Amino acid sequence: MSATIKDVAKKAGVSIATVSLAIRNNSRISTVTRNKVLKIIKELNYHPSRSAKGLVTKTTGNIGFVLTDDHFLKTEPFYTMIFLGTEFVTKGNDYYVLLATIKKDFGEDDELPRFILERSVDGIIVAGKVPHEFLQKLSAYDIPLVFVDFFPSVGRYSVVMVDNISGGFLATKHLIDLGHTNIAFLGADITHPSISERLTGYKQALEQSNIRINYELISTDEDYPARQNGYNSAKRLLEMNKQVTAIFACNDAMAIGVMQYCADNNINIPGDISLVGFDDVEADLLLNPPLTTVRVPKVELGIEAMNMIISMISDKSNHHTKKILVPVELIVRKSTRKI
Amino acid sequence: MSATIKDVAKKAGVSIATVSLAIRNNSRISTVTRNKVLKIIKELNYHPSRSAKGLVTKTTGNIGFVLTDDHFLKTEPFYTMIFLGTEFVTKGNDYYVLLATIKKDFGEDDELPRFILERSVDGIIVAGKVPHEFLQKLSAYDIPLVFVDFFPSVGRYSVVMVDNISGGFLATKHLIDLGHTNIAFLGADITHPSISERLTGYKQALEQSNIRINYELISTDEDYPARQNGYNSAKRLLEMNKQVTAIFACNDAMAIGVMQYCADNNINIPGDISLVGFDDVEADLLLNPPLTTVRVPKVELGIEAMNMIISMISDKSNHHTKKILVPVELIVRKSTRKI
DNA sequence: AGAATTCAGTTAAACGTTTAACCTATGATA
DNA sequence: TATCATAGGTTAAACGTTTAACTGAATTCT
The missing domain is CATH 3.40.50.2300 (Response regulator)
Incomplete structure (x- = not known):
């Protein structure tokens, strides 16, 4: 059986209370006693029983x-x-x-x-x-x-x-700095705080650069930011709005969908459309081209x-x-x- | 505070031992008493303390x-x-x-x-x-x-x-049944039991159909069955062996790599090369074409x-x-x- | 010098279970 | 009728901790 606090106490020549207090660095125990106890604990490879602790402290860990x-x-x-x-x-x-x-x-x-x-x-x-x-x-x-x-x-x-607002801002500002003005936002489920915040960042960047917000370029119809929905959104958006030169997708999954739609329709990225994602989760997917995105420290x-x-x-x-x-x-x- | 076994015992008018025994369906407790206890347990929303139980049974759960x-x-x-x-x-x-x-x-x-x-x-x-x-x-x-x-x-x-052997057999037999005879096996890390078993299944299928095993078509050089390694294996294999018409990749990840290599080199799947994977994990990847594979019930x-x-x-x-x-x-x- | 305070511990109760050992009433057996 | 089994419980110890309350010695204060 494993060593218990009793074994430690006996071997150290102190009471079990002292062992317990020594473990949690209680100031009532002198440094010399504490060190002695700690040494014995190592020797015996003692680990306190979570059950026993939980029973008295009413915690589970x-x-x-x-x-x-x-x-x-x-x-x-x-x-x-x-x-x-x-x-x-x-x-x-x-x-x-x-x-x-x-x-x-x-x-x-x-x-x-x-x-x-x-x-x-x-x-x-x-x-x-x-x-x-x-x-x-x-x-x-x-x-x-x-x-x-x-x-x-x-x-x-x-x-x-x-920090979704900053992320949305950064992504959009990047596109603006590259000279884009017809920048679409591809979202989904606008009741999700992350998505609505990213949209807020998008709007802030446009406003700061005095670019009018064109609500035709903001798509939030899909219920879930997944690949297939990115594909569908891109299809709807690009068929209707030929002037779009850049897309900010609210996450990488939707961005992948956009890439797939573009591949299927001979639209070159970044030649015809610049694309930015969000999350940075697709690193090992060998995407072509590699996706510009906003890294989230997960x-x-x-x-x-x-x-x-x-x-x-x-x-x-x-x-x-x-x-x-x-x-x-x-x-x-x-x-x-x-x- | 949560109810304890004492609360249950008191309310049921029995000892705590009876409650404990009733919970674990001990035959010493009559059905009527057990039911009474169980009813009270529901009423009080009683859940035994894992800590207390663990302390006495020396288990953690x-x-x-x-x-x-x-x-x-x-x-x-x-x-x-x-x-x-x-x-x-x-x-x-x-x-x-x-x-x-x-x-x-x-x-x-x-x-x-x-x-x-x-x-x-x-x-x-x-x-x-x-x-x-x-x-x-x-x-x-x-x-x-x-x-x-x-x-x-x-x-x-x-x-x-x-059942990797059966899986390897099934995959290879499927290709044989389609008329293929120059079937490559793309593996990695042959010390991994799963991969070597899949190779065994591959060999068994060939032998059963009296197809000579061509060791030039068996690749197990890579250290890890990942996409990039599938890509590399496919490159080496297909550059050297023009007669190959079918590939059995030891898992879907490598199969994806094969698909990417083929896409990059104008090799049509399944037109030029038939491809089978293993695992069935890429269902939502919208692969083109969808991958024939061996489903593993994960x-x-x-x-x-x-x-x-x-x-x-x-x-x-x-x-x-x-x-x-x-x-x-x-x-x-x-x-x-x-x- | 005597009282008060601090230091460095110890004692013992409590936490909520499980389970071996014990008990008592009832019915069966010889 | 005395004895034995059985059914259906109960009693109490044990599990390994934490921590409030206590203690005795040394130090400080007045």
Whole structure:
């Protein structure tokens, strides 16, 4: 059997309380005693029992990570990277992350992830857009909550977001600087905060350069920013508006769709159309041409979210909701050119 | 605070032992008493404390799921699907899954996932190929172990594998049935059991049809079955062997690479070359033409692995290692044609 | 010098389960 | 009738921590 705190105490010639206090650096324990205890702990390869600790502190040491199954299974490992960020933080902490997917169309009758029902988590990170019904059910539970890359339209929450407005601005400004004025915005699901913020950045860039906003060039009809929908949007847009010379797609997936439509219709990128994406998730797809895009630091998002939920759990006082914006960066590749 | 077993016992007018026994369907408790207890449990929304249970039973209720980071981040959600399969099983069980990635080049100095060091898991599922050094370090811990989609070349383990031999046979037989005789095999890392098994299936199909195995058409030079390597293999193969009319790529990623090479060199698929992949992970890539491939039931792999590890944990006696083969299926799409 | 404070620990209760050992009433057996 | 089984529980110890309350010695203050 593994060593317990008793074994450590006995071997160190102190009480188990001393061992416990030494571990958490309590000032009541002298440095010399602490070091002795710590040495014995190494020797015995002692690891405190999470169960025993949990029993008395009423904590579980677990953080729940919830996202919809379609997000988790997307070809682009966007949310997978965010998850990896949370995992990265746990290496220096005492937490484990429990991942659970919910259905994209989570409804009244669906059950919450088991770790919520059983209260086996001390906090929850919700990644990406989740159904309203899920949040409704979740609200019955008084568990610290952090949203990452999404937040509900009503209510105040702690969130970690991408600086989408800056990103949208950067992408559009890049196109303007290249001489484009007929710049289209290809969005989807405008109720999604990320997409509407990117659109805001787009508009700000145009306004700053005194380019009139042409609403014919703003497409937000599709329900989901996926490849196929990018294809469809590009088709509609380019058939109707021959004057367009540049497209800012609200994410890389839609941008890929645009590229496919252009390939199918002998439209050259960047010869005829300059294209900018968002997310930077398609790096290994060997796209032709390589896509100019706005890089989102995905692992960073996970790190920030994890740190935030941990600080919420420890600072019980800390009830004020925080919002963190992580910065983005324009990556210029070959899909844009000077006009 | 949440209800405890005491609250249930008091309200039901029985001892806490009775509640505990009633929950686990012990025959010493009469049906009428059990039902009464169960009803109260529902009423109070009682959920046993995992910590308390763990403390006395010396279990954690956690299963570790380990894979390399590059596998987890691959564009094809292959291992993600397997993970989802394990998660699916936990819905009907009392387990949680802790996911940890290790580096692809895990070495002597790297630490094992924290949940192993701290013994916070009752069993471990290892998914995909992992470095030898990792297994070496892991072997110091006496924890039930199941491999899925990979197993070490030496030693006996419980494993869940794809029926790769049948798959390789099916793919090759399909090409033979279409009239092809100059069929190439594009592999990589022949030390990987999955790849060598697929090659075995390929050879068996050729032999059964009395087609001589031409070792010039078998490529296993690349170290990793990825797109770029598929591209390179195709280049080498097709430049040297003009007579090839069909290619069986050991997975879809390499097949994609072949498609890209062919697209770049005006080779028509399936006009000039028929192509079969393996895995069926590229469904949403809008490939042109859609790829004929061997479907691997990925979620099923996870389900089987999870069930296996659970049975290993409960049946302490069950020390004999098991091996499960999950069947595959040929999916004929548009990348192959009759010659 | 005596009182008060600080330092460096120790003691013991509590957390919520499981389970071996025990108990008691009832019916069956010899 | 005395004995034995069985059914249907109960009692209490144990699991490995944390932490409030306590203690005794050394130091500081007045």
